Amino acid sequence: MQSLFRFLLDGAREALRGGSMYRLWCIGLLVVAAFGTLQYIEQLRHGLMVTGMSDQVSWGFYIANFAFLVGIAAAAVLLVIPAYAFHRSDVKEVVLLGEGMAVAAVTMAILFVIVDLGRPDRLWHMIPYIGRFNFPGSLLAWDVVVLNVYLLLNLCIPFYILYSRYRGHAPSTRAYFPFVVLAMFWAISIHAVTAFLFSANSGRPFWHTSLLAPRFIASAFASGPALIILTLQVLRRVTAYPVKQSVIDMLAVIMMIAMQINVFFVIAELFTDFYNEGAHAASIHYLFLGMHGFDALRNWIWIALLMNLVAMVILTVNPWRREMRLLNLACVLGFVGIWIEKGMGLVIPGYIPTPLGEIFEYFPTGTEFAIALAIWAIGLLMFTVMAKVAIAVETGRMRAPPPSHDLAVNPEG
Amino acid sequence: MSNDSQKAGDKFDQARRGFLEKLGKAAAGAGAASALPAPAWGGASFLEAFGDMFNKQYKKMTRKEIDAALSRIRRRALRQYGVEIDCDDTPPQENVVFGYAINISTCQGYRDCVHACVKENNLGRDSQVEYIRVLEMDQGTRNLEEADHYYDPDTVPVEGKYYLPVQCMQCDDPPCVKACPVEATWMEPDGIVVIDYDWCIGCRYCMAACPYWARHFNWSQPKLPPEEINTKTHYLGNRPRPRGVVEKCHFCIQRTREGGQPACMEACPTGARVFGNLLDPDSEIRYILENKTVFRLKEDLGTEPKLWYYTD
Amino acid sequence: MIRTVAGLTALTFAALAVPPVTAADEETGFTPFTGYAAASEFSVVPRQGELVFFPCSQCHEFMEPDATIRELMSPHEVEFKHGQGRFWCYACHKLDNREQLVAVNGEPVSFDDSHLVCGGCHGLRHKDWAFGAHGKRQTSWTEDRVIYNCTHCHDAHDPVIKPREPMAGPGVRTGLERVAPERHEKPKVWQRRDSQEQKHEQ
Numbered sequence: 032m033q034s035l036f037r038f039l040l041d042g043a044r045e046a047l048r049g050g051s052m053y054r055l056w057c058i059g060l061l062v063v064a065a066f067g068t069l070q071y072i073e074q075l076r077h078g079l080m081v082t083g084m085s086d087q088v089s090w091g092f093y094i095a096n097f098a099f100l101v102g103i104a105a106a107a108v109l110l111v112i113p114a115y116a117f118h119r120s121d122v123k124e125v126v127l128l129g130e131g132m133a134v135a136a137v138t139m140a141i142l143f144v145i146v147d148l149g150r151p152d153r154l155w156h157m158i159p160y161i162g163r164f165n166f167p168g169s170l171l172a173w174d175v176v177v178l179n180v181y182l183l184l185n186l187c188i189p190f191y192i193l194y195s196r197y198r199g200h201a202p203s204t205r206a207y208f209p210f211v212v213l214a215m216f217w218a219i220s221i222h223a224v225t226a227f228l229f230s231a232n233s234g235r236p237f238w239h240t241s242l243l244a245p246r247f248i249a250s251a252f253a254s255g256p257a258l259i260i261l262t263l264q265v266l267r268r269v270t271a272y273p274v275k276q277s278v279i280d281m282l283a284v285i286m287m288i289a290m291q292i293n294v295f296f297v298i299a300e301l302f303t304d305f306y307n308e309g310a311h312a313a314s315i316h317y318l319f320l321g322m323h324g325f326d327a328l329r330n331w332i333w334i335a336l337l338m339n340l341v342a343m344v345i346l347t348v349n350p351w352r353r354e355m356r357l358l359n360l361a362c363v364l365g366f367v368g369i370w371i372e373k374g375m376g377l378v379i380p381g382y383i384p385t386p387l388g389e390i391f392e393y394f395p396t397g398t399e400f401a402i403a404l405a406i407w408a409i410g411l412l413m414f415t416v417m418a419k420v421a422i423a424v425e426t427g428r429m430r431a432p433p434p435s436h437d438l439a440v441n442p443e444g
Numbered sequence: 445m446s447n448d449s450q451k452a453g454d455k456f457d458q459a460r461r462g463f464l465e466k467l468g469k470a471a472a473g474a475g476a477a478s479a480l481p482a483p484a485w486g487g488a489s490f491l492e493a494f495g496d497m498f499n500k501q502y503k504k505m506t507r508k509e510i511d512a513a514l515s516r517i518r519r520r521a522l523r524q525y526g527v528e529i530d531c532d533d534t535p536p537q538e539n540v541v542f543g544y545a546i547n548i549s550t551c552q553g554y555r556d557c558v559h560a561c562v563k564e565n566n567l568g569r570d571s572q573v574e575y576i577r578v579l580e581m582d583q584g585t586r587n588l589e590e591a592d593h594y595y596d597p598d599t600v601p602v603e604g605k606y607y608l609p610v611q612c613m614q615c616d617d618p619p620c621v622k623a624c625p626v627e628a629t630w631m632e633p634d635g636i637v638v639i640d641y642d643w644c645i646g647c648r649y650c651m652a653a654c655p656y657w658a659r660h661f662n663w664s665q666p667k668l669p670p671e672e673i674n675t676k677t678h679y680l681g682n683r684p685r686p687r688g689v690v691e692k693c694h695f696c697i698q699r700t701r702e703g704g705q706p707a708c709m710e711a712c713p714t715g716a717r718v719f720g721n722l723l724d725p726d727s728e729i730r731y732i733l734e735n736k737t738v739f740r741l742k743e744d745l746g747t748e749p750k751l752w753y754y755t756d
Numbered sequence: 757m758i759r760t761v762a763g764l765t766a767l768t769f770a771a772l773a774v775p776p777v778t779a780a781d782e783e784t785g786f787t788p789f790t791g792y793a794a795a796s797e798f799s800v801v802p803r804q805g806e807l808v809f810f811p812c813s814q815c816h817e818f819m820e821p822d823a824t825i826r827e828l829m830s831p832h833e834v835e836f837k838h839g840q841g842r843f844w845c846y847a848c849h850k851l852d853n854r855e856q857l858v859a860v861n862g863e864p865v866s867f868d869d870s871h872l873v874c875g876g877c878h879g880l881r882h883k884d885w886a887f888g889a890h891g892k893r894q895t896s897w898t899e900d901r902v903i904y905n906c907t908h909c910h911d912a913h914d915p916v917i918k919p920r921e922p923m924a925g926p927g928v929r930t931g932l933e934r935v936a937p938e939r940h941e942k943p944k945v946w947q948r949r950d951s952q953e954q955k956h957e958q
């Protein structure tokens with residue numbers, strides 16, 4: 032117990048320590064988070080009318096970010112599988128960072144749902160037995176379950192490993208491997224369930240397609256590695272942590288394949304909807320071409336598509352992919368492209384036109400941007416702190432003091 | 445649900461019930477004191493707010509708890525609007541399942557139903573929620589995308605147009621009920637899909653699930669002119685709603701459960717609206733369903749709407 | 757049961773009526789109309805009391821019945837839109853008793869039962885009305901069925917319902933504004949065909 036306490040204390044100390052750049056970065060994030068929190072308090076006071084959402088478009092920027100972030104969280108599995116299932120030592124060195132990213136991403140996703148609620152004070156209604164949890168009927172209930180379990184898994188596995196290392200033990204594979212296997216499947220499930228959350232709605236033809244779940248997974252496996260590749264390079268630069276190039280190469284290949292599949296899915300969707308344009312195609316028509324003079328999303332989606340295409344080409348041409356600057360460009364383009372395509376480009380057109388054929392556009396307000404930024408800042412801060420502590424433990428900078436007398440008596444600590 | 449966990453839940457319920465009873469007594473005391481002028485902070489005692497917060501879902505409440513909740517609702521209305529309302533929870537009638545039929549060859553597009561509904565159901569006057577939308581359709585098509593929701597000619601009907609009023613279809617297999625993560629919305633035995641406004645968490649997933657755009661959200665606290673408040677209210681119906689929850693047409697549960705007509709039917713000057721008991725073979729609605737050409741909107745989605753359209 | 761003062765011919769409603777139980781009136785030989793098989797019971801909102809000039813005998817007592825078609829004078833300057841000029845007053849009003857209407861079979865009908873006059877021609881609509889698919893019910897959905905007469909809504913002399921101003925359209929939620937769509941009237945199939953044919957000719 033005592034050593035656990037010391038571990039946490041050391042971790043906190045480690046998180047607070049750092050160079051001026053590190054501090055500036057953290058303070059910057061805190062300021063953004065604080066500003067957004069103030070905006071959220073405004074939202075609590077006035078209700079969701081401070082957002083741009085309406086009865087016509089009843090989910091907006093928040094849920095768009097939610098859908099995207101669940102994908103990022105799921106993508107952590109791309110490090111988990113090679114690290115634990117194929118025992119690649121180079122990946123194993125960074126897998127904890129991937130899991131940290133998953134934790135941050137799931138937390139952000141959950142926060143995005145919470146800020147979207149009309150009555151966050153009633154969140155306890157979801158707790159089974161105290162409240163009423165509509166499981167297994169409601170897909171939203173499913174999502175609550177899978178996200179929380181995934182969060183727990185991704186907290187516990189790295190925690191166990193770090194804590195063992197901290198105490199100078201080698202983590203026992205037998206103890207955590209079953210959970211790793213579970214986490215692998217769970218990663219797919221969180222994203223599939225999130226896709227089902229949308230595709231379950233037969234009244235929304237834009238979402239009601241069986242391609243949605245595969246598309247979600249493909250785009251997640253393209254945007255996730257993009258973020259990981261960029262993050263690993265940043266970490267390589269700002270910390271002394273050795274990140275092997277082979278890891279980045281592996282992720283780039285995965286991203287290439289996923290991006291190719293993603294683009295193919297988009298084409299399949301476009302063909303099916305536009306070849307014989309029926310009622311099913313109204314939303315996609317609005318999205319790509321505009322409708323009745325409304326085209327708020329049209330430029331965005333074309334830019335996103337272009338970004339994805341450029342990223343795909345860079346990734347596909349072997350020498351280009353190996354050129355780090357081009358690879359980074361592809362990562363940025365792929366990440367932003369998918370964020371647009373899968374966030375606003377997926378959630379909003381589902382509501383336009385409404386089931387009664389009305390077209391009412393949606394524009395996020397400053398409040399929504401501020402709150403969303405704050406959540407991203409919180410996520411980044413979480414990741415920064417977790418990565419810092421994890422690296423400290425992995426590099427041996429943070430270690431439990433040699434066991435003293437009383438600890439030796441109680442090996443459990 | 446396993447037996448054990450069921451028991452655990454029951455125990456929790458019991459504990460809470462005891463606690464809430466005590467609370468209720470305290471709140472009653474506060475109620476007695478309300479003869480005094482309301483304090484500056486609006487008169488909601490801490491306990492009152494507390495009781496609101498830990499309201500159980502309607503179907504899980506005991507009779508006593510329902511009564512306490514009803515009187516809390518009355519006090520809340522008095523506080524908020526200075527109006528004495530009457531709120532009950534009239535149960536469904538035996539052997540009754542409500543259905544609705546609208547004659548689209550008779551409908552003239554007056555929108556009288558829309559406004560009668562707003563008044564009857566205490567809909568926020570500023571928030572512009574309306575349970576009924578009358579669509580102006582081009583003759584010769586039933587494509588909703590061609591519909592005009594905001595038609596405003598000098599007179600209706602306009603030549604070449606017909607009118608299609610849309611509201612909650614009270615589906616017999618309602619996708620919104622399936623969607624709700626907290627069972628804040630359900631179908632009553634008389635077929636009305638209702639919402640417990642004190643249980644809804646405002647996630648708006650049901651709005652995404654509804655194929656008829658029947659569900660509306662209170663983006664802000666609905667504003668009601670006190671003099672226009674309909675004081676006859678029902679727990680699952682037209683009682684004043686809080687902010688941040690979803691609401692929708694409930695076939696005027698406060699009227700129809702007592703034998704009255706829905707306000708929209710009463711207001712319709714053309715007689716295009718026919719409401720009745722689907723289980724009564726002698727009812728007007730059954731005659732229509734069995735003898736006229738009827739259709740339902742988006743029937744292909746399999747939600748079994750209980751609102752039909754028919755023509756002469 | 758319909759409060760029927762007079763009957764309609766069994767002929768008019770041959771397929772619809774339930775005459776077997778009711779014997780033909782001995783004096784006139786007509787079978788009174790007693791309603792439709794299986795139609796639920798109803799009563800009709802009385803109408804006579806609402807008529808402005810009723811009782812008509814106030815004036816008509818002092819006038820000779822005159823069936824000639826002529827220009828009508830105050831207070832009866834009605835324009836007969838109904839039937840587009842094919843009818844004269846006595847198609848529906850009883851010539852020798854202005855207190856009453858007359859059915860197609862010549863039977864006198866009270867103003868309270870004017871639907872029997874209308875139903876003489878508009879048989880199918882009358883049936884829909886009797887069963888509740890047309891017209892308006894006054895009371896609740898469950899108690900006794902009291903329905904409005906045809907003439908409550910339709911002016912018998914000009915029965916087409918007049919266009920009227922609609923009530924205000926929907927708004928959007930507080931804080932948002934609606935932009936009206938650019939509406940391009942989609943050509944109907946027949947209109948499309950027309951323009952195609954023109955193209956061929958050119």
Ligand code: SF4
Binds near residue numbers: 626643
């Ligand atoms: S908004 Fe309310 S009623 Fe609708 S799904 Fe969410 S909790 Fe249920």
